[in-house]
Amino acid sequence: MLSAAAVALRAGARRTVRRLPNRARLLPVTATLRHQRALSSTPARSTDLTTRGMIVQTLSSVGSKREVQQYLSLFTSVSSQRFAVIKVGGAILTDYLDELCSSLAFLYTVGLSPVIVHGAGPQLNNLLEEAGIEPQFEEGIRVTDAKTLRVARDLFLKENLNLVNKLEEKGVHAQPLTTGMFRADYLDKDKWGYVGKVTGVNKQSIETAINNGYxxxxxxxxxxDDGQILNVNADVAAAELARALEPLKVVYLSEKGGLFDAAGQKISAINLDEEYDHLMSQEWVRYGTRLKIKEIKELLDTLPRTTSVAIIHPGDLQKELFTDSGAGTLIRRGNKLLFATGLSDFKDLDALKSVLIRDREGPDAQATVDKYIEFLGENPFKAYYDGPMNALAVVLPPSNGRQATLATLTITKSGWLTNVADNIFTTLKKEHPQLVWTVKEDDENLTWFFDKADGSVTRNGDVMFWYGIENGDEVVKLMKDFAEHGRAMLGDSNLESRLHRAATNAHRAAKPVAQQARGYSTLARRPVLQTPLFSQSKGRGYVTQTNPNPPYGKKNASKSQPARVALIGARGYTGQELIRLLDAHPNMDLRHVSSRELAGQKLEGYNKRDVTYENLSPEDVRDMEKRGDIDCWVMALPNGVCKPFVEAVYEGRKASNHRSVIVDLSADYRFDNSWVYGLPELVPRANLAEATQIANPGCYATAAQLGISPLVEHLGGMPHIFGVSGYSGAGTKPSPKNDVGFLTNNIVPYSLTGHIHEREVSAQLGANVAFVPHVAVWFRGIHHTISIPLNKTMTSRDIRQIYQDRYAGEKLVKVVGEAPLVKNISGKHGVEIGGFEVDKTGKRVVVCATIDNLLKGAATQCLQNMNLALGYAEYEGIPVM
Known part of the structure; x- marks a missing residue:
C-alpha cells in the first residue's frame, strides 16, 4: 500500500525526510505513485537499462541508492515537460558550461527532460561596451533600443547554438527553440523600448521536442502578435514557463549556489507559509535577496503546492535533485499548521475519521477508528494538522509519571511534498520538551526517526524512541517499563489492547470471520533496524541508552550529585578539550587536575568551581580511591607513563568497597583484554556500561576502524591507510612534527611500518592493515585515504549503502557522498566518511574518513565512554553532528 520509493517526495520536502516503511499500521504515513511511467514515454528516446544502471551508480556517489531511486520514481511519475524548468544565466554559460552540460547529460540519460531557458546578460554588457554603447537601466530593467536589440538577438542565438552543440558532444539530443516560444506585449515602449511582458507560452513546441527525444x-x-522581437529578462521567462508547465521543480542556477543568511551561512530551506513574514522583517533580508524571495513567493503562489524552487550551483544539480540533504536553497510554500485540543475543534468529524482510516485495511478498520475517536473524546490530547489534513499528529499529554506520547502520525504524499511532516515535528519539539513513541522493527530504515530522537531501545519487535529525557533515572525507568510492558506502557496503559479488542469484538458481533484480525497500534509505523536491547547488531547498536544497573560504586540510583572526576595529565591539548567539555556537562564535576609543570596555577576555562593544578603522586591517587573521593579517573598521560597511577587505583580498591571508573587515553591498555576498548560505535555499549576500566582508542585508529569496519566481511586483501594529521597530534613537547616552520610547504611521513595504531586497528578489526602516518602544517584534524581490496565485485552505490545501514542512527558518524575535508571536521565531535570510489575492476574501493584528533579522536570519545560507564546518556554534554 505504501510505496517506499515514493514517500520522501523531495520536490517539496527533502531536508530531513527519509524513506518510510512499506506499511504503517494505524495512521501511517502514506504516499503511492499510481502513475509511474517508463523512463522514456516515446519510441524516439529509450534509455538502455545498462546505461541507466551506470548513471544511477554514478549518482550514488552523491546520494544513497534509496535516494536516487525514489527521486527517479518521483520525477518520472509526471509528464516529461512537467519535470523541471531550469533557468541558466549568462555567467553560467561563460564560466560553468561544461559542468552544466554534464549535469544535463545525466538527467537526459536516465530519461528526464528539463526545459532549459537561458539569458546572456554579462555577455551582452561586454558586447555593448565593445560597440561603444553604454547600457541603460530603468528600475533595474535594461532599456533596449533597436541597436541593443539587434546585438542581443545575435548574441542569444550564438549562445543557444553553443549550448546545444556542447550538449550534442555529450550525447544529448538538444533542440534550439529560439523563436515563437513566448508571446509578449511591450512592457512600456516609451520607458524601456523593446522589452516584453510575456502573455503566452508555446507549450506545443516544447512538448513536441521532448516527445521526439530532444x-x-x-x-x-x-x-x-505582429512579429516584433522583444527582449525579456531570463528570470521572468523562466517564471512564465513554470506557470504554463506547472513543473515539480523550478531551478535557478547560481554561481553562489544559494541564498545566505546574515552570518554568511547558506540557507538550506525556506517554507514560505511559515517563514515569509518573519524573513522579510529581518534586517539582513534586503536588496537582491529580498527581491529574489519576494519574486519566488509570487511565483509559487500561482503554482501547485507540489512545485518547489531551488537555487543551486550547476555543479550541484545532481545532489540537489537526488539527495535528501540537497545542495543549495530549497524554497516551497509549505502549509501552516492548525491545532485541536478537543473533537469539537475539528470542523468535520467525518473528515477526521477518513484521515484516520485512509491507511487501514481489514474488516475491523472502521470499528477501530470509531473506538479511537471515542477514546479521544474522553481524554486530553493535542492534534497538529494542515488545512487539507494531508498530515495529522496526535500527542497524549504526560500522565501518571509518564512522558508525553506521540500516539498518531499520518502523512499523505501531498503532505510530504509540502514538508508538513518536518514542520509538525519541529512544532512538537517546541511544545513538548519530552516525547516518547514506538515503531515496528520489521520495517526498512530508521534514519528519519533517528534524526528526531535522542535515544531508542528494542523489545519483541517494537522500538521505542524518545527525545528530551536528560535525567538518567527517568531513562532507566522508561526502558524498564518498556522491557516489562512493551508499547502498552505508553499513554493509557491499556489503550492499544483495549481499542483493538473492542474493535475486533464489535466486528465479530456483526459478522464472524475465520481470519484473525490484524494487530493494532496507535502509533505511526516508521522503519527501524532489528537491534536488541543492550547488544551490538551487525547493523548498529542502540542509540542512547542509560545503564539501568550501574555497577556498585558508580553513580547511585538517585544521582543527586554530579560524578566527581579527576584528570591526571591536563597540560596537553586533549586535556584542555576535555576540561572544556566537562565544564559544559550537567552531571560531571571536575574536582582534581594533576600536572607537574602547572602545579599551583589556577585552572582556566573551568567555571563550576575554582580548581588549582596539583602534582598528584600515585600515593595520593591510592588514598583518594580508598576514601571514595573520585567516581572517574581520566588518565591523559603519554604512552608508558600511567601504569603507576592505574596500579594506585587498584591498590586503593583493595581497602575499600569503592569502584571508580578509569578511562585511559594512552595506548598502554589498548591490547589488554581485561580492559574494555572504548569505541562505542563498534563495541557493544552494554560492555562499556558495565566497565570500570576503559582503554580510549587512538585518534588515527578510531577513524580508520570506522572507515574499514563495515567492509571487513568483504575484504579481499590488506587495506592500506594513508593518514595525515595536523601537528596537534604530536603533542606540546617540541619536535620536528609540531614545528610549524619545518612543516610549512612540507609533509612529514613517520613510523612507516609498525606504528602502534597499525597494530591497534589490526587487532580490533581482526584483519591486518597497513598504515603510514604523516603530519602536515594545519593544527587539528586527520584525513585518511583508505584503499580496500574486495573479495567480490561491488559498486560504489552498494558500498555506500552498506555504510549508511551500518551507521544509521550513530549521531557521531556521518556518511557523505563526496570525500570529506579536514577543514569541515575541525572542531566537530564526530567522524565523516565518504568517497566510496570503486576502480574499474569493481574489486577495490577507496574510502576517505576525517576526524578531529582532539575531539572524537580523544576528548569527545572519552566523554562518551565516561557517560556510558557512569550511567548517563551517551551523548550528554556532547554537541552531536
Whole structure:
C-alpha cells in the first residue's frame, strides 16, 4: 500500500525526510505513485537499462541508492515537460558550461527532460561596451533600443547554438527553440523600448521536442502578435514557463549556489507559509535577496503546492535533485499548521475519521477508528494538522509519571511534498520538551526517526524512541517499563489492547470471520533496524541508552550529585578539550587536575568551581580511591607513563568497597583484554556500561576502524591507510612534527611500518592493515585515504549503502557522498566518511574518513565512554553532528 520509493517526495520536502516503511499500521504515513511511467514515454528516446544502471551508480556517489531511486520514481511519475524548468544565466554559460552540460547529460540519460531557458546578460554588457554603447537601466530593467536589440538577438542565438552543440558532444539530443516560444506585449515602449511582458507560452513546441527525444533549449526572447522581437529578462521567462508547465521543480542556477543568511551561512530551506513574514522583517533580508524571495513567493503562489524552487550551483544539480540533504536553497510554500485540543475543534468529524482510516485495511478498520475517536473524546490530547489534513499528529499529554506520547502520525504524499511532516515535528519539539513513541522493527530504515530522537531501545519487535529525557533515572525507568510492558506502557496503559479488542469484538458481533484480525497500534509505523536491547547488531547498536544497573560504586540510583572526576595529565591539548567539555556537562564535576609543570596555577576555562593544578603522586591517587573521593579517573598521560597511577587505583580498591571508573587515553591498555576498548560505535555499549576500566582508542585508529569496519566481511586483501594529521597530534613537547616552520610547504611521513595504531586497528578489526602516518602544517584534524581490496565485485552505490545501514542512527558518524575535508571536521565531535570510489575492476574501493584528533579522536570519545560507564546518556554534554 505504501510505496517506499515514493514517500520522501523531495520536490517539496527533502531536508530531513527519509524513506518510510512499506506499511504503517494505524495512521501511517502514506504516499503511492499510481502513475509511474517508463523512463522514456516515446519510441524516439529509450534509455538502455545498462546505461541507466551506470548513471544511477554514478549518482550514488552523491546520494544513497534509496535516494536516487525514489527521486527517479518521483520525477518520472509526471509528464516529461512537467519535470523541471531550469533557468541558466549568462555567467553560467561563460564560466560553468561544461559542468552544466554534464549535469544535463545525466538527467537526459536516465530519461528526464528539463526545459532549459537561458539569458546572456554579462555577455551582452561586454558586447555593448565593445560597440561603444553604454547600457541603460530603468528600475533595474535594461532599456533596449533597436541597436541593443539587434546585438542581443545575435548574441542569444550564438549562445543557444553553443549550448546545444556542447550538449550534442555529450550525447544529448538538444533542440534550439529560439523563436515563437513566448508571446509578449511591450512592457512600456516609451520607458524601456523593446522589452516584453510575456502573455503566452508555446507549450506545443516544447512538448513536441521532448516527445521526439530532444531537450528543449529556449532563449529569453519573445514576439508580439505582429512579429516584433522583444527582449525579456531570463528570470521572468523562466517564471512564465513554470506557470504554463506547472513543473515539480523550478531551478535557478547560481554561481553562489544559494541564498545566505546574515552570518554568511547558506540557507538550506525556506517554507514560505511559515517563514515569509518573519524573513522579510529581518534586517539582513534586503536588496537582491529580498527581491529574489519576494519574486519566488509570487511565483509559487500561482503554482501547485507540489512545485518547489531551488537555487543551486550547476555543479550541484545532481545532489540537489537526488539527495535528501540537497545542495543549495530549497524554497516551497509549505502549509501552516492548525491545532485541536478537543473533537469539537475539528470542523468535520467525518473528515477526521477518513484521515484516520485512509491507511487501514481489514474488516475491523472502521470499528477501530470509531473506538479511537471515542477514546479521544474522553481524554486530553493535542492534534497538529494542515488545512487539507494531508498530515495529522496526535500527542497524549504526560500522565501518571509518564512522558508525553506521540500516539498518531499520518502523512499523505501531498503532505510530504509540502514538508508538513518536518514542520509538525519541529512544532512538537517546541511544545513538548519530552516525547516518547514506538515503531515496528520489521520495517526498512530508521534514519528519519533517528534524526528526531535522542535515544531508542528494542523489545519483541517494537522500538521505542524518545527525545528530551536528560535525567538518567527517568531513562532507566522508561526502558524498564518498556522491557516489562512493551508499547502498552505508553499513554493509557491499556489503550492499544483495549481499542483493538473492542474493535475486533464489535466486528465479530456483526459478522464472524475465520481470519484473525490484524494487530493494532496507535502509533505511526516508521522503519527501524532489528537491534536488541543492550547488544551490538551487525547493523548498529542502540542509540542512547542509560545503564539501568550501574555497577556498585558508580553513580547511585538517585544521582543527586554530579560524578566527581579527576584528570591526571591536563597540560596537553586533549586535556584542555576535555576540561572544556566537562565544564559544559550537567552531571560531571571536575574536582582534581594533576600536572607537574602547572602545579599551583589556577585552572582556566573551568567555571563550576575554582580548581588549582596539583602534582598528584600515585600515593595520593591510592588514598583518594580508598576514601571514595573520585567516581572517574581520566588518565591523559603519554604512552608508558600511567601504569603507576592505574596500579594506585587498584591498590586503593583493595581497602575499600569503592569502584571508580578509569578511562585511559594512552595506548598502554589498548591490547589488554581485561580492559574494555572504548569505541562505542563498534563495541557493544552494554560492555562499556558495565566497565570500570576503559582503554580510549587512538585518534588515527578510531577513524580508520570506522572507515574499514563495515567492509571487513568483504575484504579481499590488506587495506592500506594513508593518514595525515595536523601537528596537534604530536603533542606540546617540541619536535620536528609540531614545528610549524619545518612543516610549512612540507609533509612529514613517520613510523612507516609498525606504528602502534597499525597494530591497534589490526587487532580490533581482526584483519591486518597497513598504515603510514604523516603530519602536515594545519593544527587539528586527520584525513585518511583508505584503499580496500574486495573479495567480490561491488559498486560504489552498494558500498555506500552498506555504510549508511551500518551507521544509521550513530549521531557521531556521518556518511557523505563526496570525500570529506579536514577543514569541515575541525572542531566537530564526530567522524565523516565518504568517497566510496570503486576502480574499474569493481574489486577495490577507496574510502576517505576525517576526524578531529582532539575531539572524537580523544576528548569527545572519552566523554562518551565516561557517560556510558557512569550511567548517563551517551551523548550528554556532547554537541552531536
Amino acid at each position: 531537450l528543449p533549449i529556449l532563449t529569453s526572447m519573445a514576439e508580439t
